[in-house]
Structures are given as structure tokens and as C-alpha cells.
Amino acid sequence: xxxxxxxxxxxxxxxxxxxxxxxxxxxxxxxxxxxxxxxxxxxxxxxxxxxxxxxxxxxxxxxxxxxxxxxxxxxxxxxxxxxxxxxxxxxxxxxxxxxxxxxxxxxxxxxxxxxxxxxxxxxxxxxxxxxxxxxxxxxxxxxxxxxxxxxxxxxxxxxxxxxxxxxxxxxxxxxxxxxxxxxxxxxxxxxxxxxxxxxxxxxxxxxxxxxxxxxxxxxxxxxxxxxxxxxxxxxxxxxxxxxxxxxxxxxxxxxxxxxxxxxxxxxxxxxxxxxxxxxxxxxxxxxxxxxxxxxxxxxxxxxxxxxxxxxxxxxxxxxxxxxxxxxxxxxxxxxxxxxxxxxxxxxxxxxxxxxxxxxxxxxxxxxxxxxxxxxxx
Numbered sequence: 057x058x059x060x061x062x063x064x065x066x067x068x069x070x071x072x073x074x075x076x077x078x079x080x081x082x083x084x085x086x087x088x089x090x091x092x093x094x095x096x097x098x099x100x101x102x103x104x105x106x107x108x109x110x111x112x113x114x115x116x117x118x119x120x121x122x123x124x125x126x127x128x129x130x131x132x133x134x135x136x137x138x139x140x141x142x143x144x145x146x147x148x149x150x151x152x153x154x155x156x157x158x159x160x161x162x163x164x165x166x167x168x169x170x171x172x173x174x175x176x177x178x179x180x181x182x183x184x185x186x187x188x189x190x191x192x193x194x195x196x197x198x199x200x201x202x203x204x205x206x207x208x209x210x211x212x213x214x215x216x217x218x219x220x221x222x223x224x225x226x227x228x229x230x231x232x233x234x235x236x237x238x239x240x241x242x243x244x245x246x247x248x249x250x251x252x253x254x255x256x257x258x259x260x261x262x263x264x265x266x267x268x269x270x271x272x273x274x275x276x277x278x279x280x281x282x283x284x285x286x287x288x289x290x291x292x293x294x295x296x297x298x299x300x301x302x303x304x305x306x307x308x309x310x311x312x313x314x315x316x317x318x319x320x321x322x323x324x325x326x327x328x329x330x331x332x333x334x335x336x337x338x339x340x341x342x343x344x345x346x347x348x349x350x351x352x353x354x355x356x357x358x359x360x361x362x363x364x365x366x367x368x369x370x371x372x373x374x375x376x377x378x379x380x381x382x383x384x385x386x387x388x389x390x391x392x393x394x395x396x397x398x399x400x401x402x403x404x405x406x407x408x409x410x411x412x413x414x415x416x417x418x419x420x421x422x423x424x425x426x427x428x429x430x431x432x433x
Contacts, residue, residue, distance in 0.1 A: 057423055058372040062236040065311055065414035073299035085263070088295035092302050093246070096231075099214065099305065100223025102248035104255035107298060108262050111210045111232025111245035112139040113291040115180070116146060117261050118206045118228040118247055121254040122178060124149050129175045133163040134381050134400045136182040140208050141382050144180075152176070153382055155397045159336065161185065161349065161407070164399070165193040172197075178204040183212035183222060185378070186238070186344030187337050191217050191225045206230065210245075211346035213238050214312060218340045223248045233297075238311065238344050239304035241297035262291040314414045315345040318421055322348055322410065325425035331432050333406075347378055348412040351403070352432060360432070361408050367431045373424050376409045 077083060089107050097105035108114050124130070126148035132140050134153040141151035154167045161184045168179065179198055181189035189207075198205045207222065209215070210232035215222040223229045228251075233244035249255055260266070265288030304311075326332045333351035337343040354360050365375050381400050382388045394401055410424055 059411050061374040061411050062413045064240045069303040070300045073303040074296050077296045077299050084294050085292040086295045089298040092298035100221045102223045103250040106247045106258040107293045108245045108291045109293050114230035114245040114247040115143040117258040122204045128177045131179045133182050134397045155399045158399050162189045165190045180206050182208040185347040186211045188215050188217035188341050212344050215344040216342040238346050241301040244293050244297050261288040264288040311414045319345045321421045348410045349407050351406040371427050378409050
């Protein structure tokens with residue numbers, strides 16, 4: 057049995073939606089994108105949604121909104137995908153890393169205060185695996201210290217914190233629609249905010265800084281004349297991608313329920329086995345279950361985790377690791393010693409991400425879990 061790490065859930069709905077865009081001749085950003093933005097904003101209870109071509113672009117534009125400057129500082133978790141910190145460095149600013157919680161792999165809110173300096177401008181909490189961070193604590197710290205909270209919600213659609221959807225809590229929330237995410241447009245992202253000024257700025261920046269409504273200049277109601285009001289980027293999404301995104305939104309409830317069900321089955325199969333620690337969601341939160349991370353607890357855990365991945369591959373089961381801590385990368389070699397992030401080190405050495413995607417069957421889940429248990433035994 058061959059089980060990939062991920063497989064997007066694509067049906068004729070997405071295929072037909074993309075084909076319709078191809079047939080009508082409007083391929084780039086247009087009416088479908090604006091419809092996608094409106095529908096997405098409504099789901100996450102946000103006022104404004106700005107569609108872009110990646111989650112990384114959304115994070116970058118969010119930092120543009122706060123006018124981040126050289127030598128400013130932004131607090132990020134030490135364990136995240138590199139894009140979270142990379143966008144900070146685009147400005148010549150410094151990503152300041154903090155350790156994580158063992159149980160949740162989320163930014164340890166209790167450690168934020170000790171990293172705040174006069175140069176700190178923002179906090180970027182990352183909702184690991186789809187579980188929201190401790191947003192009440194983070195927002196309170198931000199308010200008291202005049203900081204902006206930009207949520208990295210690449211894993212967290214749809215997710216809820218104390219009944220509130222992720223997308224309605226922080227100052228700007230950034231989502232990803234990459235091929236492996238809970239919904240996909242192939243490549244794509246969305247920035248959501250209640251601040252109209254920031255939304256307008258991101259819409260301008262995503263298309264070369266060209267004046268508002270410039271996208272319509274090739275339609276009969278538009279004009280070839282336009283103004284460039286600021287230096288911008290080529291971050292716009294296409295209507296083809298947006299049409300696929302709309303089709304994905306139509307089956308969002310089904311896909312979310314399936315991921316939750318499959319994760320619960322994994323948990324049931326691994327429970328009461330001392331060599332494993334399953335990933336649980338706090339009672340006041342609802343996870344999108346983008347990932348299924350499993351901790352392997354034993355001596356020389358790094359070796360066991362790596363050997364497990366290789367043995368699973370031999371059985372046709374593909375896995376991954378989320379994530380290599382930022383301070384381990386050559387580009388971040390000044391981020392601190394490994395000993396500065398003890399929880400992050402432990403989690404990294406113990407954790408493997410098992411296949412989890414809509415379309416997996418109970419038989420698939422059972423096969424993966426049985427293989428993990430047998431190999432670790």
C-alpha cells in the first residue's frame with residue numbers, strides 16, 4: 057500500500073471551475089478573486105480579505121502595513137516554517153525567536169515579555185498544525201506594549217479560539233492555500249483585517265502599487281490610464297486559482313469534519329502506548345487539523361524518529377517533520393544556541409508528521425498506525 061504524505065482533495069467541482077475561467081477568457085485577478093475574498097472574509101468573520109499568490113506574500117504585505125523598518129524586531133516562534141521569519145528580514149528587521157510549549161508546539165506566551173525591547177514592533181504567533189495559540193494572552197501583551205499582532209494562520213483554516221474564528225482576533229491574519237493546506241488553490245494566500253486603511257494598502261501593494269481598480273483597465277468599463285502610487289509587488293492571485301478556492305470553500309465543512317475524524321482515529325490507535333505522545337487540542341480551541349504530529353518518546357529519540365521515517369518509507373508511507381527550528385539553519389546561525397530553546401529541541405527531535413488528508417480511508421489510517429507501532433516496538 058502506497059500512502060503519500062498529502063494529497064489535495066480535488067473533484068470535478070474544482071476542475072469545472074478552473075475550466076470555466078479558461079473558457080471565459082479572463083485568467084488573471086478579477087471578479088472571481090473578489091468573490092473569493094468576500095466569501096472567505098464572511099467565513100472567518102473578518103471585514104476585509106485580500107487575496108494574494110502565497111501565504112508568504114500575505115505576511116510580507118502585513119508587515120508593510122505597519123511600516124517595519126531596518127533594525128526593528130518582530131517576535132516569532134523558534135519552530136515554524138522559514139517564511140514566518142524570512143519576511144521580517146526582507147525589511148532588514150530582526151526576527152526574535154522564543155521557545156514553544158511541549159504539548160501544543162505553539163509559541164510560549166509566557167516567554168514573550170522577556171523578549172520585548174524598545175525596538176519590538178510586532179508579534180507573529182503561528183497556529184501550529186491548525187491549533188490556535190493562546191490569543192487572549194498574546195493580545196493583552198500586545199496592547200500593553202503597543203505592538204501589532206499578525207497571525208500566521210497558514211495551518212488554521214478553519215480554526216476557533218474560545219468560539220471565535222481565527223481571522224477575527226489579531227490585527228491581521230495571514231492564511232495559505234498552498235497545495236498541502238486545508239484548502240488549496242495550488243498556490244495562494246489571504247490577508248484578513250478589520251482595518252480598511254491596511255486592506256486598501258495591501259490591495260495596492262499586491263499589484264505593483266498601481267492605483268485602485270487598475271485590474272479593470274482591460275475591460276470595456278476600464279481605461280488604460282492608471283497611476284503608480286507606491287512601490288509595490290507582483291503578488292496578485294489569478295481568477296483561475298480563486299475559482300478553485302471558491303469550489304474548495306463549498307466543501308469546507310465536509311473536509312474539516314473528515315480531518316477531525318481521521319485525527320481522532322489516529323489518537324485512538326496510539327493511546328495508552330507509552331512510546332507515543334499524541335497531539336491534543338486545548339479544550340477552549342478547535343483545530344483545523346492541518347497536520348498530525350506524533351512524538352516518539354525514547355532514548356536517542358532523534359535517531360528513532362529518523363529511522364522510523366526511513367522504515368515507513370520502505371512500507372510505502374511518506375512522512376515529514378514540522379519543523380526544523382529556525383536557529384538550526386545556516387542563514388540563522390546567529391539566532392542563539394540550541395540550549396536557548398530546550399523545549400523546541402525536544403519537540404523537534406521527537407516529532408514526526410504522519411499522512412493526513414481528505415480521501416484517506418480508515419484502512420489507510422490503520423495501516424500507518426500499525427506500521428508505526430510495529431517499527432517502534
